[in-house]
Amino acid sequence: MSSGISILVIDDNKIRASIIEEGLRDAGHDEVILVHQMDGLVRQIADINPDVIVIDLENPNRDQLEHMFQVSRTVHRPIAMFVDKADSLSIEAAVDAGVSAYVVDGLKRERVKPILDMAVSRFRAFSKLAQELEDARTELADRKSIDRAKGILMKSKGLSEQEAYELLRRTAMNQSRKIIDVAQSLIIASGLLAD
Amino acid sequence: METRLTSVIAGFIPLLDSAVLVAAKEIGFAEREGIALKLVRESSWANIRDRIAVGHFDVSHMLAPMPIAASLNLTSLSVPMLAPMVLGLGGNAITVSSTLWMEMADQGADQNGDPASTGSALARVIRARGEARGSSIRFGVVHPFSGHAYELRYWLAAAGIDPDRHVEITVLAPQLMADALTAGHLDGYCVGEPWNSAAVVAKTGRIVTCKQSIWPNSPEKVLGVTRKWALANPEVLAALMRAMSAAADWCSDPNNANHLTEILTGPQYLACTPSICRPALCGEMRFDLTAAQTIPDFLTFSGGETAAPMPAHGRWFYEQMVRWRQAEFSDDQVEEVSSIFSPSLYRAALGLGEKAAEGSIRLFDTP
Numbered sequence: 001m002s003s004g005i006s007i008l009v010i011d012d013n014k015i016r017a018s019i020i021e022e023g024l025r026d027a028g029h030d031e032v033i034l035v036h037q038m039d040g041l042v043r044q045i046a047d048i049n050p051d052v053i054v055i056d057l058e059n060p061n062r063d064q065l066e067h068m069f070q071v072s073r074t075v076h077r078p079i080a081m082f083v084d085k086a087d088s089l090s091i092e093a094a095v096d097a098g099v100s101a102y103v104v105d106g107l108k109r110e111r112v113k114p115i116l117d118m119a120v121s122r123f124r125a126f127s128k129l130a131q132e133l134e135d136a137r138t139e140l141a142d143r144k145s146i147d148r149a150k151g152i153l154m155k156s157k158g159l160s161e162q163e164a165y166e167l168l169r170r171t172a173m174n175q176s177r178k179i180i181d182v183a184q185s186l187i188i189a190s191g192l193l194a195d
Numbered sequence: 196m197e198t199r200l201t202s203v204i205a206g207f208i209p210l211l212d213s214a215v216l217v218a219a220k221e222i223g224f225a226e227r228e229g230i231a232l233k234l235v236r237e238s239s240w241a242n243i244r245d246r247i248a249v250g251h252f253d254v255s256h257m258l259a260p261m262p263i264a265a266s267l268n269l270t271s272l273s274v275p276m277l278a279p280m281v282l283g284l285g286g287n288a289i290t291v292s293s294t295l296w297m298e299m300a301d302q303g304a305d306q307n308g309d310p311a312s313t314g315s316a317l318a319r320v321i322r323a324r325g326e327a328r329g330s331s332i333r334f335g336v337v338h339p340f341s342g343h344a345y346e347l348r349y350w351l352a353a354a355g356i357d358p359d360r361h362v363e364i365t366v367l368a369p370q371l372m373a374d375a376l377t378a379g380h381l382d383g384y385c386v387g388e389p390w391n392s393a394a395v396v397a398k399t400g401r402i403v404t405c406k407q408s409i410w411p412n413s414p415e416k417v418l419g420v421t422r423k424w425a426l427a428n429p430e431v432l433a434a435l436m437r438a439m440s441a442a443a444d445w446c447s448d449p450n451n452a453n454h455l456t457e458i459l460t461g462p463q464y465l466a467c468t469p470s471i472c473r474p475a476l477c478g479e480m481r482f483d484l485t486a487a488q489t490i491p492d493f494l495t496f497s498g499g500e501t502a503a504p505m506p507a508h509g510r511w512f513y514e515q516m517v518r519w520r521q522a523e524f525s526d527d528q529v530e531e532v533s534s535i536f537s538p539s540l541y542r543a544a545l546g547l548g549e550k551a552a553e554g555s556i557r558l559f560d561t562p
Contacts, residue, residue: 060368062241066270067339067366091272092249100245 006031008050016126023122042068053102054119097123142180149183152190200231201431206243207256209465211388212283212416219442221458228434240338248272257419260512262535264340277425278417279540280436281502286415286494287406288391291383292376296401310404310559314354335367335384345515346409347385353560376400388475402482410558414508433544440498447496452477507556509536
């Protein structure tokens with residue numbers, strides 16, 4: 001069943017855009033158009049004539065977009081989302097998630113709200129994923145550094161792997177530092193002192 | 196000691212006139228006043244408006260007309276705001292493409308940026324092009340509620356050019372202006388630095404006049420704050436303004452220009468090459484690379500009396516909003532605008548005492 005609402009998603013991040021698209025399609029919105037390219041955006045919007053525009057907040061073209069909505073005669077007048085002050089929680093949630101939306105004037109808010117909620121939750125999910133990926137990368141890099149530091153200690157002090165790790169851990173505890181910080185400075189120091 | 200610092204989060208757009216906020220943090224003026232100033236770089240004025248409205252930012256670098264537009268409910272997410280302090284005077288210029296400049300020079304445009312002369316030269320170009328059925332001229336500004344928009348419109352209208360009929364004015368992010376000029380999407384624009392110098396250095400554009408010539412010593416950016424935050428945090432705001440006043444004085448000292456350039460071009464601020472930032476910061480702004488003369492007082496920072504807002508400045512911006520049909524005139528709004536640009540909070544914070552009568556505003560064509 002089609003909702004009959006056409007939605008334009010403007011996002012430089014193609015992965016995030018397709019995550020949102022998928023969510024919207026699952027919710028029964030067939031007319032979802034993704035735009036990554038900012039060139040000729042005004043003409044594209046005029047051609048597509050969307051009912052709802054979802055845009056990421058990192059996009060530097062928001063001022064241009066809002067101006068166009070004010071003056072254009074070719075586009076139906078979209079207005080900023082949640083103009084109703086009672087929606088301050090929704091506004092905060094959206095800005096927090098890094099997304100904004102514009103809605104053609106007159107479209108009933110009951111019909112638009114689920115679309116915006118969807119965009120906000122998908123933006124959040126994407127940020128969480130990106131953060132997890134970043135954490136995983138850091139964790140992997142940390143583990144590699146600790147392994148290297150252990151190797152240095154094993155070689156220079158003739159310790160077993162377990163003893164080397166214990167030494168790192170004790171040093172960190174005594175100095176109230178993280179093991180990774182001790183390992184990194186040990187790697188740098190041994191690099192500087194190596195022949 | 197560090198734990199006693201009060202946190203203040205400020206939004207800014209990477210432009211040269213974010214200097215006062217940046218120096219307040221980097222040179223330690225904020226910390227001396229007991230403030231841990233956190234600066235958050237933003238990518239659009241719309242984001243600044245939204246994030247100060249929802250309370251992500253306590254204060255922000257703002258286009259001077261923005262607190263007025265927000266208070267008068269002329270934009271979305273409107274909240275009552277104040278502009279308690281001016282962050283910089285001047286700093287904008289009108290740049291045109293090399294092609295358009297050649298036509299303007301043929302029509303007798305002044306080489307040294309006299310606004311009356313360059314404006315009427317442009318009017319003659321438009322007439323000549325009209326007769327030859329040439330293409331229309333398109334200008335860019337950074338925001339509909341900006342000093343840039345009003346300065347450009349004032350300059351055009353003073354030369355008999357109707358900004359809404361004889362030319363087209365579009366909105367574009369500042370960092371995209373110079374490229375749009377090169378690509379031929381724009382014939383000219385009014386923007387802050389370093390985005391005029393960007394076209395001058397690339398030899399794709401020429402500065403034809405500047406804010407300082409159109410409206411001498413006029414405010415460009417202000418400290419924007421919601422009335423709600425100002426009322427809830429009067430002491431923090433006062434301390435912040437003292438820190439920023441000291442920072443502005445530091446920025447205005449020519450001996451610090453190199454240091455300031457180095458900080459501002461850094462990756463967390465403007466992230467750009469010093470060559471395009473240096474002209475405005477070091478008093479070396481030129482109309483083009485071959486110009487012998489520099490533009491005096493192109494961009495000035497100053498604390499003390501100079502950074503106090505003037506209700507008359509706010510009213511000038513409001514008059515422009517009415518003139519260009521963004522607002523409908525009412526006496527109540529005049530009063531509100533005057534209070535938004537009231538100098539009282541700033542003067543009290545700095546212990547400046549009451550000022551005598553307010554000076555009147557003079558633009559280039561004021562008789």
